[in-house]
Each structure stands twice: as structure tokens, then as C-alpha cells.
Amino acid sequence: MAKNTYRQPTSPAPSRANEPRPARNQPRPAAEPAREPRRAEAKAAPKAPRKPLKLPSVSLGNAFGFLRDRRFQLFLGFFFLLTSIYLTIAFVSFLFTGHADQSVVESLGSTPTKEAGQESGNWLGLLGAMLAQLLIHKGFGVAAFAVIPIVFFLGYKIVFRRAELSLSYVLALCLFTMGWLSLLLGYVVLTIEAPDADPALAHSLDFLSGGIGYEAALWLDSLIGWGTVLLLAFMLISFVVYFFNVTTLNLGRGKLGDEDLIFALEAQSQNAEAAIQNFNAVVAAEEDEEEEADPAPQMTLRRVGPVATPAPQPVAAAAEPEPEEDEAEVPAISSGSINSPAPAFGAAAAAVPLAVASTASSALASASGTMAAAGAAATSAAAGPSFSFETPTDPEPVAALPARVPTPLSMADLADDDALLPAPAPREPEATSHTPALQIDTKPGELDPAAGADMARIADDDEDMETMPAVNYDPTLDLSRYQYPTLELLNDYGVAKAQVSKEELEANKDRIVETLGHYGINIASIKATIGPTVTLYEIVPDAGVRISKIKSLEDDIALSLAALGIRIIAPIPGKGTIGIEVPNTKKEMVSIRSVFATEKFANTEMDLPIAFGRTITNEVFVVDLAKMPHLLMAGATGQGKSVGLNVILASLLYKRHPATLKFVLVDPKKVELSIFNKIERHFLAKLPDTEEAIITDTKKVVNTLNSLCMEMDKRYDLLKDAGCRNLKEYNRKFIERRLNPKKGHRFMPFIVLVIDELADLMMTAGKEVETPIARLAQLARAIGIHLIVATQRPSVNVITGIIKANFPCRISFKVTSKIDSRTILDAGGADQLVGQGDMLISQGSDIIRVQCAFIDTPEVDRLCDYIGEQQGYPDAYLLPEVVGESGGGSGDAEDFDPSSRDSMFEEAARVIVTHQQGSTSLLQRRLKLGYNRAGRLIDQLEHFGIVGPFEGSKAREVLIPDEGSLEQLLNSLPK
Numbered sequence: 001m002a003k004n005t006y007r008q009p010t011s012p013a014p015s016r017a018n019e020p021r022p023a024r025n026q027p028r029p030a031a032e033p034a035r036e037p038r039r040a041e042a043k044a045a046p047k048a049p050r051k052p053l054k055l056p057s058v059s060l061g062n063a064f065g066f067l068r069d070r071r072f073q074l075f076l077g078f079f080f081l082l083t084s085i086y087l088t089i090a091f092v093s094f095l096f097t098g099h100a101d102q103s104v105v106e107s108l109g110s111t112p113t114k115e116a117g118q119e120s121g122n123w124l125g126l127l128g129a130m131l132a133q134l135l136i137h138k139g140f141g142v143a144a145f146a147v148i149p150i151v152f153f154l155g156y157k158i159v160f161r162r163a164e165l166s167l168s169y170v171l172a173l174c175l176f177t178m179g180w181l182s183l184l185l186g187y188v189v190l191t192i193e194a195p196d197a198d199p200a201l202a203h204s205l206d207f208l209s210g211g212i213g214y215e216a217a218l219w220l221d222s223l224i225g226w227g228t229v230l231l232l233a234f235m236l237i238s239f240v241v242y243f244f245n246v247t248t249l250n251l252g253r254g255k256l257g258d259e260d261l262i263f264a265l266e267a268q269s270q271n272a273e274a275a276i277q278n279f280n281a282v283v284a285a286e287e288d289e290e291e292e293a294d295p296a297p298q299m300t301l302r303r304v305g306p307v308a309t310p311a312p313q314p315v316a317a318a319a320e321p322e323p324e325e326d327e328a329e330v331p332a333i334s335s336g337s338i339n340s341p342a343p344a345f346g347a348a349a350a351a352v353p354l355a356v357a358s359t360a361s362s363a364l365a366s367a368s369g370t371m372a373a374a375g376a377a378a379t380s381a382a383a384g385p386s387f388s389f390e391t392p393t394d395p396e397p398v399a400a401l402p403a404r405v406p407t408p409l410s411m412a413d414l415a416d417d418d419a420l421l422p423a424p425a426p427r428e429p430e431a432t433s434h435t436p437a438l439q440i441d442t443k444p445g446e447l448d449p450a451a452g453a454d455m456a457r458i459a460d461d462d463e464d465m466e467t468m469p470a471v472n473y474d475p476t477l478d479l480s481r482y483q484y485p486t487l488e489l490l491n492d493y494g495v496a497k498a499q500v501s502k503e504e505l506e507a508n509k510d511r512i513v514e515t516l517g518h519y520g521i522n523i524a525s526i527k528a529t530i531g532p533t534v535t536l537y538e539i540v541p542d543a544g545v546r547i548s549k550i551k552s553l554e555d556d557i558a559l560s561l562a563a564l565g566i567r568i569i570a571p572i573p574g575k576g577t578i579g580i581e582v583p584n585t586k587k588e589m590v591s592i593r594s595v596f597a598t599e600k601f602a603n604t605e606m607d608l609p610i611a612f613g614r615t616i617t618n619e620v621f622v623v624d625l626a627k628m629p630h631l632l633m634a635g636a637t638g639q640g641k642s643v644g645l646n647v648i649l650a651s652l653l654y655k656r657h658p659a660t661l662k663f664v665l666v667d668p669k670k671v672e673l674s675i676f677n678k679i680e681r682h683f684l685a686k687l688p689d690t691e692e693a694i695i696t697d698t699k700k701v702v703n704t705l706n707s708l709c710m711e712m713d714k715r716y717d718l719l720k721d722a723g724c725r726n727l728k729e730y731n732r733k734f735i736e737r738r739l740n741p742k743k744g745h746r747f748m749p750f751i752v753l754v755i756d757e758l759a760d761l762m763m764t765a766g767k768e769v770e771t772p773i774a775r776l777a778q779l780a781r782a783i784g785i786h787l788i789v790a791t792q793r794p795s796v797n798v799i800t801g802i803i804k805a806n807f808p809c810r811i812s813f814k815v816t817s818k819i820d821s822r823t824i825l826d827a828g829g830a831d832q833l834v835g836q837g838d839m840l841i842s843q844g845s846d847i848i849r850v851q852c853a854f855i856d857t858p859e860v861d862r863l864c865d866y867i868g869e870q871q872g873y874p875d876a877y878l879l880p881e882v883v884g885e886s887g888g889g890s891g892d893a894e895d896f897d898p899s900s901r902d903s904m905f906e907e908a909a910r911v912i913v914t915h916q917q918g919s920t921s922l923l924q925r926r927l928k929l930g931y932n933r934a935g936r937l938i939d940q941l942e943h944f945g946i947v948g949p950f951e952g953s954k955a956r957e958v959l960i961p962d963e964g965s966l967e968q969l970l971n972s973l974p975k
């Protein structure tokens with residue numbers, strides 16, 4: 001580089017100059033080992049100047065010092081930029097005025113310049129006409145347009161000190177294009193200009209090839225005749241091969257090579273990371289195959305920069321970057337000659353062989369296409385000398401919500417030969433499949449081919465897991481373009497203002513002090529903390545005052561403060577103070593947007609983060625459902641339970657990818673959760689063969705719960721097989737490809753079961769729901785199934801002992817009585833809440849008061865629309881099928897509702913009458929039923945007089961003697 005030329009003399013020269021030089025013929029000292037390497041170095045290095053280079057160095061430096069002057073560089077740069085514009089206009093104008101101007105320019109010697117200028121028709125005057133005449137007419141014809149990018153590029157590079165391409169790249173490409181195209185057009189013009197051709201036509205075609213192109217073509221034609229065409233083709237191929245460093249041709253395969261296909265598909269799927277992986281695999285494979293020393297250094301694309309981001313991000317793949325200053329200093333003059341490809345060009349060139357190989361069978365057309373492709377690839381390169389795969393259509397997801405998404409190291413290609421197979425067509429999801437990853441949306445145009453290839457390969461993988469490559473599986477790949485919801489979907493209520501005035505604070509304080517004084521309790525100090533709903537007054541009583549005394553005065557204090565919702569916390573856990581919470585006269589609404597926008601939620605590392613709202617000290621309250629691990633929620637009607645559930649669901653929707661979380665929604669009230677129907681194909685799970693994912697029919701709930709129990713058992717089996725203790729460990733192992741899908745292993749999303757009204761279910765199905773709920777609550781924690789159960793009637797027959805025991809984390813909105821509060825929280829206080837999202841959260845011994853965030857129905861609507869409108873899975877996530885039992889049975893005769901006969905009632909009756917044996921186990925065996933259901937059938941048969949009453953260990957008496965009588969009876973029953 002020129003810069004080095006100028007610098008070189010200054011550094012080593014002076015020191016050398018001071019060294020005493022040995023006389024020419026003087027023998028060298030025999031032993032001087034340390035000098036040997038230096039001699040070798042000196043030999044290899046360019047010959048050192050004999051004399052000190054002080055003079056030339058100084059003079060050169062001075063002479064060209066202005067080149068480093070930034071002002072001069074800018075002057076030069078803008079000159080080139082404007083020249084490129086000037087040339088463009090002059091050249092375009094030439095296409096229209098060129099013929100007329102020809103005589104003007106040629107007569108220039110004899111005509112005064114001013115007159116000639118006036119006659120010239122070029123839009124840019126005489127100079128424009130002269131330049132165009134010189135470069136187009138006399139030079140290279142229309143191919144002379146290729147000069148413009150060179151001039152523009154020079155200017156751009158000097159002014160902006162950066163460019164995606166190297167100068168040598170642009171020069172080589174443009175100069176070749178100019179020469180080659182000019183020659184080609186020259187030959188075309190020559191062919192058209194047959195002796196008998198119309199001279200006007202021939203004349204009008206002159207400008208196409210220009211003088212040089214025409215003369216060269218003429219010369220070649222006389223030398224090799226029509227071999228010129230072959231020579232032109234050969235020139236183009238040679239250029240492409242050398243310029244783009246083509247080393248592989250896939251002629252045998254005809255169309256796209258497999259590697260190319262994978263590469264193209266991956267690039268298309270915008271999975272740059274996968275493309276890089278594959279590209280490197282392909283390059284490695286080629287190297288192995290060929291075992292040829294490649295003259296050009298092989299390029300390895302690698303990832304730079306962090307990639308763990310909320311959604312697919314542009315991933316840069318860079319060759320070794322050129323030092324920035326080399327680029328910046330003396331940029332234009334340094335690369336006068338065409339050197340070996342600069343890194344940017346190298347990277348582009350490395351990408352090109354695939355494209356070239358793919359179309360090599362149609363040499364000329366493909367080669368020019370390749371050049372265009374290479375140009376495009378290089379143009380889209382990342383800033384600086386690196387090369388990148390951009391993901392052009394995917395906008396950045398909300399910066400404020402960097403959800404935790406597995407690093408998109410996602411391509412499941414095996415590093416062995418499998419990786420070179422073309423991506424197979426995506427498979428139809430199996431009916432019984434519960435793995436979302438296997439479900440690929442086949443909507444035209446939306447299919448993610450890389451994902452299809454990925455999963456198909458996993459499924460086909462017969463290999464021992466030892467041979468699995470170290471490329472991680474990415475469960476999110478099926479919906480790799482999924483965009484996390486943005487904060488813009490939520491209402492912006494602005495910054496909340498403090499709602500409590502100083503006067504209000506003072507007045508409350510005085511009243512507290514006064515009231516306590518009436519009861520002989522003196523206060524040492526009092527401090528107020530203003531929360532969104534209540535203000536907490538922390539009291540330090542005088543020494544000797546018993547805490548229980550203050551607590552017993554709770555009602556009296558509340559009365560004297562004349563406000564509802566006074567809660568006394570005596571003492572505040574972890575502090576030696578007593579807390580009195582007094583509701584604010586003006587409540588502050590905590591908007592969900594303000595909570596989601598906090599760093600605490602946005603940067604959380606939790607698995608299932610829920611941002612409930614703000615605590616009394618205005619801190620954002622975020623909890624991890626995965627750690628809770630289940631949640632029981634109570635609250636009288638209209639106190640904010642539904643809003644609370646929406647807040648929970650929205651929190652999870654904002655932070656999880658559809659591949660990693662599924663909801664099972666049970667909504668006996670039928671209207672509360674129906675809004676979430678839109679995200680069925682993204683986030684909901686359901687039983688196979690059911691229409692609606694949201695369960696509103698209480699009978700179906702039992703099946704769903706049983707199905708979840710089956711899923712739980714299956715998951716436990718898989719965990720046991722994998723030697724993992726919990727879901728996180730298991731999934732990590734699966735992602736690292738240490739578990740074989742052939743052995744049933746699969747990526748398992750979290751499943752969150754939400755029951756909006758437990759009371760309804762307990763009334764209609766009793767034990768049938770209680771047992772699986774308790775079972776799930778007891779066991780499901782480790783395998784990623786979490787329960788959120790809400791009820792407005794926290795009475796003991798709804799929240800039974802067994803349910804309560806398995807839900808250590810409970811939330812209560814305002815309830816109507818102290819008893820209800822005790823039932824849900826094991827403590828009072830929930831009855832004194834102020835409503836509208838004011839809630840208490842009990843996690844073991846601690847009870848925290850939180851103002852639940854507010855999310856309005858239109859906001860939930862927008863959120864669901866935003867998710868629902870994106871590409872989803874073909875169906876909801878399918879839970880295991882529950883065979884046989886459609887309703888189950890409690891076995892309690894008093895629970896039986898005669899109007900709802902079991903669908904197998906008639907069959908059961910026939911079995912009993914045929915065998916004349918009224919036994920439950922007979923039904924179980926014959927009809928393959930569970931004990932509960934068979935028991936319930938027997939109760940129904942008893943009700944309709946088919947079998948007699950329970951007789952202890954003996955089978956029941958069968959009251960219908962034969963099948964004929966039975967049919968008569970059955971026909972007489974109401975349908």
C-alpha cells in the first residue's frame with residue numbers, strides 16, 4: 001500500500017544508518033549466531049537501501065503530505081462524486097445528441113471553442129460532448145458507462161472513509177465489464193454491418209461498441225473469425241472463475257446442487273446462522289473431497305457479535321476484518337492495481353461458487369447471473385469489510401423487551417453427509433404428535449424450509465447419539481419469524497403522578513397517633529411510604545408496648561380513621577415496626593405498559609415471569625411461575641380477578657416463544673378467556689379431535705385434566721430415561737442433541753393450565769376434578785406443568801384441604817368475609833382490601849400487598865390479534881388422547897344426574913343383562929373402562945332398575961331377565 005511505501009524509510013533507516021557498516025571485503029566474524037536469523041530476515045525482506053533514506057523520505061513525505069490532509073481528501077472525494085454525476089448526465093445526453101455533436105467535437109481545432117460550445121447539443125456543453133465522444137464513441141461504446149461506478153466509488157470511499165467493497169473489486173469488475181462488453185458489442189456491430197447493410201443503421205450502431213471495441217472485434221474477426229464468440233465466452237468464464245474464486249462445478253447434477261439448495265433455502269429462511277454452519281460444512285466437505293491445494297485461501301464464514309436476541313436478528317458473517325485505518329488513510333491512491341481480492345470481495349467470492357456451480361450448465365447466462373448475484377451479495381455485506389447475511393424483512397422486536405430466546409444456533413444439519421442432502425419436504429404433522437416442532441405451517445409462502453429440513457432430519461435420525469453433531473437444535477425454528485409482541489400494543493397512560501397530598505399524609509398520621517394514644521399506645525416514630533393504592537405508615541411504638549395489643553385494636557383504629565381497607569401488619573416481617581396500611585383517597589392505576597416497560601421485567605431471566613403490578617413501595621412485583629409452582633387465586637366478583645388472569649397471560653405471552661409455552665384454558669364462564677381463541681395455533685393446547693381449544697364444557701374438563709396427568713406421566717418417563725431431574729435440564733439436553741428423538745424424546749414446552757372458575761367444576765364434577773388437580777399440583781412442578789386456578793367462592797368445599805395443601809402460592813383479591821380470607825390465605829386481611837386489583841399474595845409465610853396492573857380488554861384483543869395474525873402451527877398443541885372415558889365417574893350415587901346418562905349406558909346394560917351379573921369389574925373388563933366410570937354406570941343402571949342395590953362383597957342382582965325385556969326398557973327411556 002502506498003502508505004507503507006512512504007512510511008517504510010522513516011523507521012528502520014536512521015538506526016541502520018548509525019550502525020558502522022563492515023568493509024566490503026572484510027571477513028565476517030566466525031561465530032555470530034545471533035546475526036544469522038537477521039541475515040535470513042534481511043534476505044527475505046525487500047532490499048534495504050544502501051544509503052540512509054533520509055532525503056527521499058523527507059522529500060516524499062513533504063511532497064505527498066497533502067494527501068493526508070483531510071481537507072484535500074474531501075476536496076478530491078467530492079470532486080470524484082460530482083464527476084460521476086457529470087459523466088452520467090453527459091453520457092445519457094450523448095445517447096440523444098451524440099451524432100449531432102460528433103461534427104462539433106471533430107471540428108474543434110478549426111472552430112473557436114466558444115462557437116463550438118454554442119453548437120454542441122450535449123446537456124453539459126462542449127466538455128460533456130467531448131468526454132462522451134472520447135469515452136463512448138471513440139472508446140468503449142455504451143460499456144463506457146462502467147467508468148461511472150469507478151469514479152463514484154472513488155469519491156464515496158474518500159469522503160466517507162468506508163465502503164463495503166474494496167477498490168480493487170470495483171475496478172476489476174468494472175474494467176472487465178467495460179472491455180468485454182465493448183468487444184462483444186463490437187462483434188455484434190461488425191456482424192450487423194454486413195457489406196450490404198444499411199449505412200444509416202451501421203452508423204447509428206456505432207456508439208454501441210465504441211471505436212476501441214469495434215477495432216478490437218475487427219482485428220479478432222480477421223484473426224479467428226467466429227471463434228471470437230468462443231473467445232468471448234472463454235474470457236467471461238475465466239474471469240468468473242478467477243474473480244469469484246470458483247472451485248467446484250456441479251455439472252453432473254444439472255440443476256441446483258444440493259449444497260446450493262440448502263444454502264439458498266437457508267438464506268431464504270433468513271436463518272443466517274444456519275446458512276453459515278452449512279456453508280462451512282459444504283466448504284469442509286469440498287476440501288475433503290478434492291484434497292487439492294487451492295491457490296486461493298479458503299474462506300470460512302463465522303459469526304461475529306452476540307446473537308441471543310428476542311427474535312431473528314441480522315447475523316454478520318465476517319472474514320478477517322481489514323484494519324479500519326488502512327481503509328481510511330490514503331484510500332484512493334493505495335490500490336491502483338488489481339490485487340488479490342480484499343476480504344469483502346473474498347467473502348462475496350466465497351459465496352458465489354455455489355451459485356456459479358448451480359448454473360454452470362448454461363455457461364454464459366449463468367455466469368452473468370452469477371456476477372449479478374455476487375454483486376448483490378457483496379453489496380448487502382455488513383459495514384466494513386465483513387460479509388453478512390441480512391434478515392431484511394424482519395423488523396427488530398421491542399428493544400424494551402429482550403425476551404429470553406434460545407440462541408438461534410438452530411440448523412439441525414448433521415455435520416456428516418446428511419447435511420448435504422437437499423431439504424426434504426416438510427412432513428404432515430402426525431395426528432397423535434404432541435411435538436410442536438414437528439408441526440410446520442404449510443401456508444404457501446410462509447413455510448420455513450430450514451425448519452422442515454431440520455425436523456425431518458431429526459425424525460429420520462437413525463444414528464447413534466454419539467455421532468450427533470454439536471449443532472444445537474432450535475425449537476423456535478418452526479416459527480423462526482415469530483415476532484414478540486411490542487409495548488405499542490398496550491395503552492400508554494403516561495407517567496403516574498403521586499396521588500396523595502401532603503395534607504392527607506399529615507392528617508392520617510395525626511389520626512393514627514391520636515387513636516393509638518386513646519388506647520395508651522405511644523409512638524416513638526412514624527414513617528409513611530406512598531404506594532399506588534395504599535400508604536403504609538410504619539410505626540415504632542414506645543418501648544414496652546405489646547404488639548398483640550395494637551393488633552387487637554385494628555377495628556377501632558380503622559373506625560377512627562374512617563376508611564375502609566385499613567390493614568395492620570404487626571409486626572412487619574423482618575422489621576421491628578408495625579405497619580398500618582391506609583387506602584389513598586385517590587387510587588393510582590398501575591398500567592400494564594408501565595410494568596412491562598421496566599427493566600426488571602424486560603431483562604428478567606425467569607422461565608415464566610409474571611409481572612403482577614406494583615408493591616406498596618412502588619416496586620414492580622415480578623414472580624416466576626415456574627418456581628411458585630402453581631397459583632391459587634380468589635376474589636369476590638368484580639374485584640379484579642379476570643384482569644389479574646389477563647395480566648398473567650399477557651406477561652407470559654410477552655416473554656415466551658410459542659414453541660416454549662402452551663396454555664390449557666378452562667373457562668366455564670364461557671366469556672372470560674374466549675378472547676384467547678385467536679392464539680390457538682400459537683399458544684394453546686387441546687385434546688385431539690376437539691373443535692375448540694378453550695374448554696367451556698365442564699365434562700370435557702375432566703378429560704383434559706386426565707390427559708394432562710397422562711402427559712405428566714409420559715414426561716416423567718422421558719425424564720427418567722434421560723436421567724434428568726427437571727424439565728429445564730431435559731430440554732437443555734435435548735437442545736444439545738444428547739437425546740434421541742427416535743426413542744420418543746422431544747422438546748417439551750411449559751404447559752400452563754388456567755382454570756377460571758374452580759367453583760363451577762367442583763360443583764359439577766367434585767372429586768373427578770379435585771383428584772387430578774391435586775395430582776398435577778403435587779407432581780407436575782418438575783416437568784413444567786403449572787396450574788393457575790381461580791375462584792370467586794373461596795369456601796372450603798371449593799378450595800378443599802387437598803387442593804390448598806398443594807398450592808403454596810395463593811393470591812387473594814378482595815373477598816367478602818374474613819372466613820374467605822382465611823380459607824384462601826390462612827390469614828385475614830383480604831376482606832379489607834379496597835378492590836379494583838388490590839391484592840394480597842401469600843408465598844408461604846409472607847403476605848405481600850400488590851396493586852395488580854391493569855390491562856383492558858381491547859389491549860388483550862390487540863395482543864391476541866398481533867400474535868394470531870402471525871404464522872402459527874397448523875393446529876393447537878395436542879395433548880394425549882384419553883381413551884374410553886368421556887366423563888369419568890365419581891361412584892357416588894348421590895352425585896348422579898339422571899338426565900345425563902353415560903354414552904355407554906345402553907352397552908353396559910346389555911353386558912350386565914347378557915351375563916346376568918351386576919358387577920363393576922365385569923363392565924371394566926368388557927367395556928375397557930376405568931373404575932370410576934364403571935362404578936358410575938352401575939349407579940345409573942341401579943337408578944333405572946336394571947340392577948339391584950349394592951350388596952357388599954356380592955355382585956348386584958340383575959333385575960331384567962333377558963335381552964328382549966331390556967330392549968323394551970331402553971326404548972321406553974327418554975332419549
Ligand SMILES: Nc1ncnc2c1ncn2[C@@H]1O[C@H](COP(=O)(O)OP(=O)(O)OP(=O)(O)O)[C@@H](O)[C@H]1O
Nearest residue numbers: 636637638639640641642643792836837852853854
Ligand atoms: N388492576 C386493576 N386496576 C384498576 N382497576 C381494576 C383492576 N382490576 C380490575 N379493575 C376494575 O374492576 C373491574 C372488575 O374487574 P374484573 O372483571 O377483573 O373482576 P372479576 O373479579 O373478574 O369479576 P368477575 O368474577 O365477576 O368476572 C374492572 O372492569 C376494572 O374496572
